[in-house]
Amino acid sequence: MSQAHEILERARNARLEGKYEDALRDHLWFHEHALDEDPSLAGVRLSFALRDWIYLAEQFPLARRALQAIRDRDTQRVLNGGATLQRFQDINAINSALGDDRATHELFVQIDAQIPELAQQCAELAMPSLVAVEDFTLARRYLPAPLERITALAQRLNEFAQELARRGNTSSAPALLSYVLNYTKEVRLITEVLRRTGEDELVEQVASAALEQLKSDALRDAVQREFETPGSTIAAMVAHAKAGEQPPRRPAMSDALAAMQRASQARERGEYAEALRLNQAIHDAPMPPPDERQEHSFRRFAFFEWGLLAREYPPALLAMQALREREAAQLEAEPELRFLCLVELNRHLPDPRHTLALFLQLESSAPALARRCFHYVADVLLECGAAAVLQRYLPEPQEGTRYRAQYLNDVVRDCTMPRRFGETQAFVDDLRLQCGVLKLNGNSAGAEALAATALSLIESEDTRDLARRELREPGTIAQLMADWRDAQS
Incomplete structure (x- = not known):
């Protein structure tokens, strides 16, 4: 070194x-x-x-x-x-x-x-x-020849994939997925420029060429999946990493989890002032960086615990409101981190309209960041009836559902029980959004037809039944997951 x-x-x-x-x-x-x-x-x-x-x-x-x-x-x-x-x-x-x-x-x-x-x-x-x-x-x-640019990008991806295949090195899968992710980002940039300059016909040509010029069926499937379900490539990279040896959890994360457990125990004992102090300390304490923890997941659980306390102890609700004002004041300096904190705070205050207003502000000031954050707030946008906003980010319903079902079918053929639960939950969440938009637009029959089609596309009978139950009774998968973990312990 x-x-x-x-x-x-x-x-x-x-x-x-x-x-x-x-x-x-x-x-x-x-x-x-x-x-x-x-x-x-x-x-x-x-x-x-x-x-x-x-x-x-x-x-x-x-x-x-x-x-x-x-x-x-x-x-x-x-x-x-x-x-x-x-x-x-x-x-x-x-x-x-x-x-x-x-x-x-x-x-x-x-x-x-x-x-x-x-x-x-x-x-x-x-x-x-x-x-x-x-x-x-x-x-x-500075994009004078979009189709030529797509040809050059596709050639790079084809050559990289061919070189990996020649080596026969399966450990290079993350590198290929990373290349796929970069390719789709480039194509999206090009199509966005063309769309916003009113060249819709060229947008279609570019989108078609981006797939047609890839030589491998597997590459086309991966790119198509990322187009239809943004984030699927990163999910695949994470899944590949989880399949290997897991590093030990850092002490800092263990300390944070222990602090959250102490806050929960204090609340259950009725020591509300102490529970509030611990919740505030958890939020204010320096945390491990994002590559060493799932920050957003941890914050969600932390705010969930704080929200439980607020139901029983009014000062905790006032403290959440004060924290929201503080986070909002820092939004411009650290937009992504503060925006996600505000979203979670609004879930427990509750104030979905404030989240909608924040997201519209983010769309105006930082559209790329709004795209990254959309899936964190999609359910809130649906709750607020913001159909027009949702339609700007969601794929065409039938196509989006088809590719999401294909991805679910591929995953559940050989995966652990927790992942089966998680992927099915994600499938149902996406379907609820698509159906919700159709209902907001007065097309309840279309929503029912979409749900029926989506379920019919799931190949595994057990997974299809699980998705159907979750659609009828939200929270079913979460309860089954908790029961499974209790049985394992």
Whole structure:
């Protein structure tokens, strides 16, 4: 391991130990000097290293300001005659880590005006930010031949898949899935630009070409599934990782779970003030970074416990309302983290209309982030009757249901009981959304027909019966899952 690699690992360990200034010092050194030490770290420097830096910034605000300062310094260098593709790539990667698409867009607009030949080189890197801020006119100018672009992307994916097949290395499945995910993201960017510039016929041509030019049936199926069910590729990557050896849980996560258990026990004993104190401490305490925990799942359970307390202890409800105001005040600084916290708080206050208003605001200010967060709020949008909003994100009902059923059939042929429960629940949740939109639009008969079709597409009789029961009696799968876990223990 090179010295630069050791310093990056040292930064990570320092963060986990709470030595935030030491961690920041090492991150600064790595970003500025790692390539002098080891040029092979170019990819790590703009991906894993920046990801760890953002984790540090969540606990140590000075780290965020330091990263912004580097970005601002390099931006000035670009504008003052030091413009290079590598420097723009650095700035773009930092802005992506910071969630600041607007800064990338503003810099690219200036490069486009002052150094058009460099803008041509940077356009592919800048494209996601141009789409995120909805500058579709500029994006379209740098997408002169969409079908040729699809051909080039498909050729790369085909060649990569063929090379993996030639090696016969099954451990490369995550790499292929990652390539599939990147391919679908690129295609979505292209079709979004064309759709928003009114070129619907070309959108259809691009979408067809994106599938037709893939040489493998398996690749086409994977890409089609990701188009119809965004997130399915990541789910497959997670499933592949779970099939291998699992690393031990970090003590920090165990401590958080233990704290939540103590809060629950205090509530059950009637020690409400202590339970509230523990719930507030859980929320305020630094948490392990997202790659070492399922943050959103943990927060949901934590807020669920707090919500139970609020039903019995009015001060806990007031504390949740105060926390919501505090989170809302920080929404602009950390939009994704704070938005998801606000969504969960609103579930227990309850205030679905506030969540709807927040999501509409997010759509306007950060459309790419709204797309990422849609599935967290889809049930709330349905509850609020926001049919038009739901239709912007959901696939066409019959096609979406068909591919979701195909995915469910593939999974349940050979999977564990917990996963069978989980995938069936996800299938039913998606079906409820589609049927709910049809009902909101006055098409109850269409909703019933869609539900019947969806159930008929499930090949396993047991799984079909499970989905039917969950549709009739929501909560059935959750109860069966709890019973199964009790039986295992």
